[in-house]
Amino acid sequence: MKKKITVVLLISILISLILPSSMARADFLNGAPALIPLRRDTVVATRLDSSTRVNDQNHNFHTFEVDGQNFIRVRDLAYMLSDTPMRFSVAWNSENRTVELRSNSPYVAVGHELTKVDPGGKTGTTAGSLIFIDERLRNFNTLNIGGETYFRLRDLASAFDFSINWNAQNQSIIISNGAEQVAYSISASQGQNARRRILHTSNPVIALTFDDGPGNATNAILDVLAQHNVHATFFVLGNRVYGNSDTMVRMANRGHEIGNHSWSHPRLPRLSEARIRDEIINTNNVITNVTGVTPVLFRAPYGLSGNRVENIVGSLGLPLINWSLDPRDWQSRNANTIYRDVMRDVRDRDILLFHDIHDATGQAMIRLVPSLLNQGFQFVTVSELMCFSGITLQPGTIYTSGR
Numbered sequence: 001m002k003k004k005i006t007v008v009l010l011i012s013i014l015i016s017l018i019l020p021s022s023m024a025r026a027d028f029l030n031g032a033p034a035l036i037p038l039r040r041d042t043v044v045a046t047r048l049d050s051s052t053r054v055n056d057q058n059h060n061f062h063t064f065e066v067d068g069q070n071f072i073r074v075r076d077l078a079y080m081l082s083d084t085p086m087r088f089s090v091a092w093n094s095e096n097r098t099v100e101l102r103s104n105s106p107y108v109a110v111g112h113e114l115t116k117v118d119p120g121g122k123t124g125t126t127a128g129s130l131i132f133i134d135e136r137l138r139n140f141n142t143l144n145i146g147g148e149t150y151f152r153l154r155d156l157a158s159a160f161d162f163s164i165n166w167n168a169q170n171q172s173i174i175i176s177n178g179a180e181q182v183a184y185s186i187s188a189s190q191g192q193n194a195r196r197r198i199l200h201t202s203n204p205v206i207a208l209t210f211d212d213g214p215g216n217a218t219n220a221i222l223d224v225l226a227q228h229n230v231h232a233t234f235f236v237l238g239n240r241v242y243g244n245s246d247t248m249v250r251m252a253n254r255g256h257e258i259g260n261h262s263w264s265h266p267r268l269p270r271l272s273e274a275r276i277r278d279e280i281i282n283t284n285n286v287i288t289n290v291t292g293v294t295p296v297l298f299r300a301p302y303g304l305s306g307n308r309v310e311n312i313v314g315s316l317g318l319p320l321i322n323w324s325l326d327p328r329d330w331q332s333r334n335a336n337t338i339y340r341d342v343m344r345d346v347r348d349r350d351i352l353l354f355h356d357i358h359d360a361t362g363q364a365m366i367r368l369v370p371s372l373l374n375q376g377f378q379f380v381t382v383s384e385l386m387c388f389s390g391i392t393l394q395p396g397t398i399y400t401s402g403r
């Protein structure tokens, strides 16, 4: 049964500077119960640039993080959730200086006063705010920066009856309301390149992976992925990184995940422990030096491992990522064959194996990516796939799909 929710939110900063704050609050709340005193603080906020793609349109926005808590503009969240059962509308009433939020059945009202803020946008003001849920009063903080009011995601979740789960390993957030799950994920490191996207559990998700590069087709593949605003995972060879550092930087900056595929592509079960460790550690080091991002995934050359190799990889803190669909692009080297086999066999939560060293693979992507999008497939990186599927990656364990 759906909870009855009535929410009244109040931020009264400007007015509280002029009037006794109890008077200002009474105007907004119209006979509501006695209020908890409001609190104001100046805080340092970290800006996160984000984007989401909804109904074929890119929507750029930003959130702010204060003390590990995430603040989002309410209208951005409304926009992101507009396609889901968690949708709600936002309307500004200039006469009352209130914001009204309405979801499906519960009625939610928010009243606020904006405060003057630091034009640099680094310093914000937190304001104590009040929220009524099921006639119980709760106290929480909002953040005012640049004339905009930001809400803590989890406070809105509470108001709208959905849950938020933070996965520290993948730096991801999963939003769900029971009826539908939405992954709101951050796959890049927090900071200027952090990005967030919305995924619907009603549609299938797949992870494209490209091995053995950077190579001949890497830039062509990056072009196709950029054209459709989708992301993939590249398992690169350490010995190819320095010679292709521009491509590596482009890959990282576009938000693709970079995994470790060893230094020189040997059959690992034949090597000593020391050499296996060198293959992996040197590759992570060179990738970190060139891109600033340290891989958290390993793919064994030829998918060859065994207990001893798995233990060594596990001791370095990395899971082993194999695949669930291999269109054997290295064998056919034919774009039509690759396209046909993938379209015939692809399933929800697949990890697809390709090689970005073959031109035919790049050509196949030109048709494959839009065709898969048309069929409703959502493209995610391997880490996002696992997060979305509720799988926590364990070092030394082999994963082949998100199923």
Ligand SMILES: [Zn+2]
Residues within 6 Å of the ligand: 211, 212, 261, 265, 301, 302
């Ligand atoms: Zn390989």
